[in-house]
Amino acid sequence: MLVVGFYLSWRMHTFRITEEVVEVRSGILFRTNRKARLDRIQGINIVRPFFARLFGAAKLEISQAGQDANVQLSYLGSASADGLRREILRLASGARGESVVASAAPTAQVVGERVIDRRVSEFLAPELDPDAAPPESIVKLDLGRLIGSLALSGSTIMLIVLVAAGIVWISLTGDVFALFWVVPGAIGFGSYYVRKFTKSLRYSIAGTPDGIRVGFGLLSTSNETLPPGRIHSVEVSQPLLWRIPGWWEIKVNRAGHSSTKGAGGEANTTILPVGDRGDVHKVLELLLPELLAQSADVGVAGTGSADGGPADGRLAYGGPTDGVPAELSATVRADTSRAISVIESGLESKGGPDDGFTNSPSRAAVLRWFSWRRNGFAITPGSLVLRKGAIWRQLVIVPQPRLQSVSLHQGPLLRMLDLASVHLHTVSGPISADLGAIDRDAAIRFFEDVASVAVSAAVRDTTHRWRAGEQPA
Incomplete structure (x- = not known):
């Protein structure tokens, strides 16, 4: 029946x-x-x-x-x-x-x-369809790196604290009651590690004519295509324990969410579970083709694609002008070089007057003890960039056409220090594109500039019909 x-x-x-x-x-x-x-x-x-x-x-x-x-x-x-x-x-x-x-x-x-x-x-069969995407993922998730990222995660610290607290409790009191919460907690952490490990195996990411293809999973597999213009913000983050090996994680905010958990066993907003700087650059090239100058009037034959990115979907990073096609005009090359430099500074720089960001003044140290030098913003071709965090580094990138609104705030304490905070509003998700404790006058200029460029970018945006201009084969 x-x-x-x-x-x-x-x-x-x-x-x-x-x-x-x-x-x-x-x-x-x-x-x-x-x-x-x-x-x-x-x-x-x-x-x-x-x-x-x-x-x-x-x-x-x-x-x-x-x-x-x-x-x-x-x-x-x-x-x-x-x-x-x-x-x-x-x-x-x-x-x-x-x-x-x-x-x-x-x-x-x-x-x-x-x-x-x-x-x-x-x-x-490989998770990426060879008829619709390159057969090789642009990022290889190394097994040793995956295990290392789990060992150096915040969950591991919590597990160690949990076990240590249980051992100390039993040693001092002789009461084994602590085992009733230590053992279930350890089992829960173990299942989390197994789930995240198996989900991250066979991870793949590649560009297709219709968007980004992300695949993952060992036994039960999943691969998802994200069409152009569907990513509303990107966050590149680095926990403290990942600083020495130089690993990063990338998450995104999206308007729609799959019911399937993503790579790493987490929400499908995690695009790169763990990767080095080279991996981060490759993924950002797919997520944000506007890292190349997005001027619609460039018109250099053979150097760009329909979505504003490079024709081959790749951009070699290394220095301020590495990977910038020589055929591009001097203005476009300068904009592209600046965009790349801003991303580099956002990942590694400790902050400074010449790193491409407008950073918080020294008086902001009252509120941002360790991170005031790194706390800053920048506007690049096609994107709005926020940098924050010294212990837990974060770089938030919002594509200009995806911005919904921008707000400026100044509470009593910020007013006393002549500071302000700004918030770039996008769809809800794990990323909060806000920045506090920045100079009031700089915040006002940023607010005005963002309002202007966002309107212009929205008018030029054609990603909702990303292949409308193509001729039928």
């Missing part, structure tokens, strides 16, 4: 794609109808749970802005899911031409003698 129920539920799960929406209907007794507008799609995630992978099945989830707004298709054949994703992205991008997938049915028809070979191939 249970099998019959599942079969009927599967048969009643239908969908259709139009030029404007993806519509899904499901349910046997109680029918559900959900629609996803193509111009509101924030990401498309293909999830392959372990047992579903054995049967060549996958779940496709379309992320939209809003609470509980996602649309799911469960379950499709793996090949059908990949083809359907390409078709939805093609329609959402504004590209003209014939459909890239003839049909997408909830089953994959295979010849009997090829079933085993087909399933083995799908089970062992």
Whole structure:
């Protein structure tokens, strides 16, 4: 009876794609109808749970802005899911031409003698579709680095404190009651480490014509495509214990959220669980193509892509002008060089008058004991950059077209010190793009400049139809 129920539920799960929406209907007794507008799609995630992978099945989830707004298709054949994703992205991008997938049915028809070979191939296939993305991830998550990042994480410190407190308690009192909270706590930390470790294996990230493809997972896998313009802010952070090996983590704020946990077993806002400076630069190139000058009037043939980034999606970092194409005009080269220098200073500089940032004055040390020298802001082509934190370093980057509003605050204490704080408002998420204890006059100028550049950037933004200008093949 249970099998019959599942079969009927599967048969009643239908969908259709139009030029404007993806519509899904499901349910046997109680029918559900959900629609996803193509111009509101924030990401498309293909999830392959372990047992579903054995049967060549996958779940496709379309992320939209809003609470509980996602649309799911469960379950499709793996090949059908990949083809359907390409078709939805093609329609959402504004590209003209014939459909890239003839049909997408909830089953994959295979010849009997090829079933085993087909399933083995799908089970062992790389997470990145070679037809839609480069076969190699731009970042390799080293096993030793992954283990080291877990060992040097804040969770490890909490675990050590927990165990040490239990040992001290038992030694001083002889009461083993402490084991009732130490042992469950240690088990909880252990399961967290295992989950984060397995989730981070097979991590991959690469650029595609339709956005950024992020994959992860060992047994149950997931890969998600984030179309251009769907990332509202980026945070590059470095905990204190990661300072010596030089490791960083990258998170993003997005308008839509997948129900699947991301790399590292954390929310799907974690784009890079752990990486060195080279990895950070490569990922930022994908997330923020405006690191190259974004002037729409550059017009240098063969040096840029439709989304404002480099034609090959890569930019070699190293010095202020390394990787900047020689064909670009002197103005564009200067803007590009400055943007790269700002990112470099934001990651490593301890603060100074010539590091590209407007930093807090010395009187801010009353409120920012250790970080006032690093506490600053900058405006680069296409982005707004905030730098803060001396013990826990943070660099927050907000693409100008994604800014929703900017606010300026000055409480009684800040007024006494002639300081102010600013807040760049984007969609909700783990990143807070705010900066406190900066000079009042500098904050006012920043407020005015941000309001001006954000309006101009929003007018020029075309990422909602990122391939509309392409000619059909």
